[in-house]
Every structure is written in structure tokens, then in C-alpha cells.
């Protein structure tokens with residue numbers, strides 16, 4: 001194994017939803033950035049994992065997240081030859097916000113190109129194993145096939161989705177014994193929906209469940225939507241893996257195997273039992289099963305459900321977090337809790353991106369410091385990207401000023417992210433939450 005020693009101002013752990021934006025923001029602010037990503041592309045859950053639906057660039061009333069994520073989204077749409085509709089051109093929807101899909105191969109390539117052009121040093125197929133402190137530096141050891149890399153850096157940003165760096169440092173994290181189910185994303189194509197009658201396919205599905213041909217979770221939302229919905233989606237984002245825990249390789253392997261077994265069972269059922277699906281083809285399967293929640297960092301502030309639902313105004317808000325609470329479960333599939341008004345705009349305080357009692361480490365994405373109910377709203381992709389941009393800015397400013405990211409003034413973080421297109425976070429409203 002080759003040992004490579006190098007230095008970087010900032011190391012970003014994980015180039016997923018939050019991490020690729022953090023890296024681009026930091027490097028654009030003039031510091032050197034090494035991005036270590038365990039898989040083979042940027043974007044994480046939104047690309048490699050096949051959840052290609054970033055929520056929410058805007059609410060029905062205002063833009064809520066823009067910045068580097070929005071820039072990449074627009075660039076990828078331009079390559080597809082699609083015009084992105086402005087907020088005012090889109091139709092109102094019952095649920096808050098608007099869904100926008102990305103094209104996975106294009107977005108992942110556009111994001112990679114932007115990172116490389118900006119000067120991010122990307123290391124794919126590599127994972128962070130150890131981290132120790134040496135004076136004012138971190139010494140990070142990462143492993144890849146044939147490579148042991150030792151990187152000396154000033155700031156580290158944990159965007160691993162499972163708090164790998166925070167845990168390796170022995171900082172406090174939390175993991176609920178009861179967690180949301182995970183999912184393996186795939187898509188069945190070629191179902192002739194004109195042949196599908198909702199009542200009939202519902203009965204066929206229920207009989208298959210009774211007879212044990214299918215298992216609970218193969219169709220995740222049995223308690224809230226008819227089975228026809230699964231067919232319309234071609235199974236995409238429609239199954240649950242109840243004991244999914246991707247925080248280590250054994251858990252990831254187990255979830256992959258269960259996810260694929262569920263996928264194959266459903267495909268065989270659909271093709272042989274559903275009228276109109278005789279020629280259905282299992283066309284797409286994404287690389288790995290995904291967790292909706294795992295480890296959460298215990299930070300300098302823990303965002304609570306009540307704060308999220310009342311859009312608690314934080315003095316140190318660094319980005320907006322517009323979304324409803326989307327709590328997946330085993331009982332009926334999913335519980336959704338909406339804000340009283342679509343005018344309410346929750347935010348993310350900087351303190352929830354700083355592990356408690358730490359220096360020179362920040363976090364972003366679904367590992368932020370929040371209770372599990374509020375996390376079920378904050379974890380939306382646009383919010384993850386906006387958090388990534390904020391901590392990328394904080395790390396860069398800290399290196400430039402020879403100080404710690406935690407000591408960077410929030411106004412300076414906001415000013416820097418705004419230079420890169422970000423929306424100013426809401427710091428205005430408060431409402432009682434029963």
C-alpha cells in the first residue's frame with residue numbers, strides 16, 4: 001500500500017448532498033480543499049442513491065435556498081435543454097414547496113466539473129478512517145485501494161451522512177433506537193397504466209400480501225396510498241427497509257441485500273400478476289440502500305420540533321430550512337406534519353452545525369444537531385446544500401483569518417454565501433406551538 005502525505009487547508013468528509021457544495025464554497029473563497037468521497041461521484045443520496053428530487057428551492061411565496069446548489073441545478077437543466085421555470089410561473093401545490101427533479105448523470109457530472117474547475121482536489125473511492133489533533137492541525141488518515149493518505153489540515157467538515165468524523169473524534173452523537181426506514185431506489189418501466197384499474201390492482205396486491213408472496217414494506221405507503229401509486233412510480237422511492245442502518249459497512253451490506261431482495265420480489269410480482277405489466281422491465285437500480293436517519297451530532301444547539309414548527313428566529317441562522325416534517329414509519333408508511341402557514345420559514349442555526357465542545361470542525365447534512373422529528377423536515381436536500389455552503393464559508397474564513405470556524409461571525413458567513421448566490425436566512429418570525 002502506498003502512503004501519501006499531503007496538506008490542505010480544509011478537508012471535506014463526504015462529497016454528498018451537503019459535502020460537494022461545502023467543498024466548492026470553501027475553495028471559491030480562496031483556500032485549498034481536499035474532498036474525500038467513499039463512492040464514485042458527487043451528490044451522494046441525490047445522485048449515487050437515486051433520490052433525484054431536491055426540495056425546496058422556493059416556497060410558494062419566496063426563494064428559500066439558492067446559492068451554489070441552485071447554480072449547479074440550473075447549469076444541469078441548461079445542458080438538458082430545459083428552462084427552469086421561475087417561482088411565479090409554477091402552479092401552487094397543496095404541500096408546501098415545489099419538487100424539482102435532477103437528471104442524475106448530468107447533475108453528477110456538472111457538479112464534478114464545477115468542483116474540479118474551482119480547484120477542489122477530489123479523492124473518490126476513499127473513506128476517512130482516523131483523525132487526530134496535532135496542535136492547531138488535524139491529521140486525517142483515509143484509505144482507498146492501494147492508498148493510505150495522511151492529510152494535515154486546519155479545518156474539517158463532516159458531511160458523511162453518518163457523522164463518521166465526529167464519531168472518530170469521540171465527540172457526542174445521538175442515534176435513536178427507533179429510526180425511519182431506509183430505501184433502495186430502483187425503477188420498473190413499461191407498465192401500461194391504461195390497463196391498470198385501481199380497485200383491481202389493490203385486490204391483487206392485498207391477496208399477495210395475505211398469501212405471503214409479498215412482505216410488508218415491499219410497498220411502503222400501504223396505509224396512506226393505494227397500490228396503484230407504486231405502479232405509477234415504477235417502484236421508485238416506494239419501498240421501505242425497516243432495519244436500515246448504513247453507519248458501517250456491515251449495516252450497509254445488509255441493507256443492500258434486503259433492498260435488492262425486495263426489489264426482485266416486487267418486480268416478479270408486478271410482471272406476472274399485474275394486468276398491463278407483462279412487458280415491464282426492471283430498468284434502473286441505484287448503487288446502495290439509503291438511510292433517512294442515522295447518527296445525529298449533538299451540537300452547541302439542538303433544533304427541536306417546536307422550534308422548527310414555529311420557525312423560531314435564531315440570531316445565528318445561516319440558511320433556511322423550508323419543508324414539512326416527513327416522518328417515514330413502519331405503521332402506515334409515512335406521517336406528514338405541515339406548518340400552520342406556508343409563510344412560516346424555519347432556519348438552521350450555526351450552533352447546530354458545531355459539535356458540542358469542539359473547535360475547527362463543522363458538520364452539514366442529515367447529521368446536524370436536531371431532534372429526530374425536526375430532522376425529518378430539515379434533512380431535505382436543498383437545506384442540506386445550503387448548510388454545506390454555510391459551513392464551507394465558515395471553514396474558509398477561519399483558515400483565512402487564522403482562527404476557528406466556530407468563532408466566525410454569522411454575518412460574515414451570510415455575506416460570503418450571498419456573494420455566491422445564497423438567499424439570506426429568515427430571522428424574523430416566531431409563533432407558539434402547542
Ligand SMILES: Cc1cc2nc3c(=O)[nH]c(=O)nc-3n(C[C@H](O)[C@H](O)[C@H](O)COP(=O)(O)OP(=O)(O)OC[C@H]3O[C@@H](n4cnc5c(N)ncnc54)[C@H](O)[C@@H]3O)c2cc1C
Pocket residue numbers: 013014015016017018019036037038039043044045046051053054055056126127128129159160161162164182183237290291292364365366367379380381382384
Ligand atoms: C429514500 C430517501 C428519500 C428521500 N427523499 C427526498 C426528497 O424527495 N427530497 C429531498 O429533498 N430530500 C429527500 N430525502 C432526504 C435527503 O435526500 C437526505 O437527507 C440528504 O440527501 C442527505 O444529505 P447528506 O449530505 O447528509 O448525505 P449524503 O448525500 O448521503 O452524503 C454523504 C456522503 O458521504 C460519503 N461518506 C460516508 N462516509 C464517508 C467516509 N467515512 N469517508 C468519505 N466519504 C464518506 C457517502 O458516500 C456520501 O456520498 C430522502 C432521503 C432518503 C434516504
